[in-house]
Amino acid sequence: MTASRRIYIANRGEIALRIVEACERLGYESVLGVSSADRETLAAKRATRTVVLGEPRSTESYLNQNAVIHAALSSGCDAVHPGYGFLSEKATFARACAEEGLIFIGATPEQLETLGDKLSARAFAESVGVPVSPGGATETLDEALALAAGIGFPILVKAANGGGGRGMKLVTAMDELASAWQVASSEAAAAFGDGTVFLERFVRAAKHIEVQILGDAHGHCVHLGERECTLQFRYQKILEEAPSTALHPDDRKRLHDYALQIGRGLSYQGLGTVEFLYDVETRDICFLEVNPRVQVEHPVTEAVTGVDLVREQILVAFGGELPFTQADIRLQGHAIELRLTAQDPQQGLRPTPGRLTRWRPAPIGGVRVDSHLYEGYLFPPYYDALMAKLVATGADRAGALALAARAIGRLEVEGPITNRTLLARLLEHPDVVANRITTRWLEEEFAEGRLP
Structure with a gap:
């Protein structure tokens, strides 16, 4: 192993510190990008070097792809570790890193595209013989009502792109579906920039x-x-x-x-x-x-x-x-x-x-x-x-x-x-x-x- 490796850490909190420690054990240098609110974290104190990306809000710092890539390049990094959350599952970010000669420490852009959309991930799972729950995508409320009648209740309404419980609603009867579908779609659009949702049967036990x-x-x-x-x-x-x-x-x-x-x-x-x-x-x-x-x-x-x-x-x-x-x-x-x-x-x-x-x-x-x-x-x-x-x-x-x-x-x-x-x-x-x-x-x- 060479000590000349330098990794840019595109995250914060305990996972940033965890990656810094892994770099130390490997003999690699670490560069941590932080928002102005995170300049005094333990990860910032432990990293080989710390750079400030921008203001505290994530959109102005940790989610700013251009700022992250510029910081990684200007600090002479070989690779970017995205941790979890933020940019870790963004195929566009992984591809942008590759275009700039940076190694993205994660799945390939093509794999991220397949897996980032729950619908395409389900389709791939089915294609390799892995069982999925009854369900499917819906673009209109009428489609949702028709699909729900076929699946049966209870049903989970989920964002096609995203996670963490946002854009996810449990529906126990047909008369609850319209409002749940609309709320889930709105939450998914606000949180992930895509209001596409799908329905799947909810497993009680x-x-x-x-x-x-x-x-x-x-x-x-x-x-x-x-x-x-x-x-x-x-x-x-x-x-x-x-x-x-x-x-x-x-x-x-x-x-x-x-x-x-x-x-x-x-x-x-x-x-x-x-x-x-x-x-x-x-x-x-x-x-x-x-x-x-x-x-x-x-x-x-x-x-x-x-x-x-x-x-x-x-x-x-x-x-x-x-x-x-x-x-x-x-x-x-x-x-x-x-x-x-x-x-x-x-x-x-x-x-x-x-x-x-x-x-x-x-x-x-x-x-x-x-x-x-x-x-x-x-x-x-x-x-x-x-x-x-x-x-x-x-x-x-x-x-x-x-x-x-x-x-x-x-x-x-x-x-x-x-x-x-x-x-x-x-x-x-x-x-x-x-x-x-x-x-x-x-x-x-x-x-x-x-x-x-």
């Missing part, structure tokens, strides 16, 4: 299972096991774990095989996550989407496989060959990730930016803390509410849950209101302990919006 894949430019593609991300609130993940204890062994193999069918069918390069819904009652598996980037929850996979995913992602982007085969991947133990956020559970997880007056994660063996925070840090109102990820690894799920509960219980955090109490109470809830939850469990358990 659903587990959200995703499979991590990693491919190189030499035709190799492996999976690194699955993660379960079922504990969600309004489609926002709260807790993730690896592996899933809800799967029948035969179904686990099916999931892994389906993920590889997609990855190998695409000749996929880099890190990717193939997401599925698993019906615990019927054992049916339905493809959801592919996230062609590093995921927020990647540390739980690292914990049970021992593979540094960000390191491998960087190396394959520079043309490296995977250093292991599928037979080399072995899962050991169980890992649980808690997402600590600056949100108020008593207000439906409303964001609560502000100055952090105390930040003391307890040093506990078996617990990893990924965070960009420090005491005195001003948590800005412009971006997502993620403060830290606490990852507990035990010999089994019970041990990981106990360790996670200990970690969140001993965490000292003051300033912004956080979801810390919510996380602590969820970890001791009988349904969570027994993994009897579904993707809608939290909303149904606390329907009034005031979480525990």
Whole structure:
């Protein structure tokens, strides 16, 4: 490996710091582009060099493709790591990087185009023999009404381009469809610049299972096991774990095989996550989407496989060959990730930016803390509410849950209101302990919006 590599990091927060640390371990230099609101972050302090892109709003900094590429070129970078969110799934950005001689640390522009539209991703999944849920695209309300009559209720109305729960509505009866379809289309247009939506059958007893894949430019593609991300609130993940204890062994193999069918069918390069819904009652598996980037929850996979995913992602982007085969991947133990956020559970997880007056994660063996925070840090109102990820690894799920509960219980955090109490109470809830939850469990358990 050469120390002359220089990587531009087109992101912020804990993932930017995670990439800086990966660069340090590889002996590479890192250049971090920040908004004026992020000049004092830990990532900015740790990077080899920091450049200011523009004003705090994302459109004037992190989403400004021209500014990002100019900053990468003017600072002499070889490659751009987009992290997650922002520009990480933009085919136009990946192509612009290539045109300027910059390596995009991610999937190819063609793969991003196929996977970025949920409709084309579904079509590709079907073409390689991966099952999808009944549904389809609709351009008019009349088309939506006709399709819904054929699918049956409940139905999920989803944005064709986008994620994070925006442009997504659950409809339980025909008389709710018109307003949900119009709202979903409007939200999708506002959030992603495309109001196209599609309908799919909603699975009531659903587990959200995703499979991590990693491919190189030499035709190799492996999976690194699955993660379960079922504990969600309004489609926002709260807790993730690896592996899933809800799967029948035969179904686990099916999931892994389906993920590889997609990855190998695409000749996929880099890190990717193939997401599925698993019906615990019927054992049916339905493809959801592919996230062609590093995921927020990647540390739980690292914990049970021992593979540094960000390191491998960087190396394959520079043309490296995977250093292991599928037979080399072995899962050991169980890992649980808690997402600590600056949100108020008593207000439906409303964001609560502000100055952090105390930040003391307890040093506990078996617990990893990924965070960009420090005491005195001003948590800005412009971006997502993620403060830290606490990852507990035990010999089994019970041990990981106990360790996670200990970690969140001993965490000292003051300033912004956080979801810390919510996380602590969820970890001791009988349904969570027994993994009897579904993707809608939290909303149904606390329907009034005031979480525990």
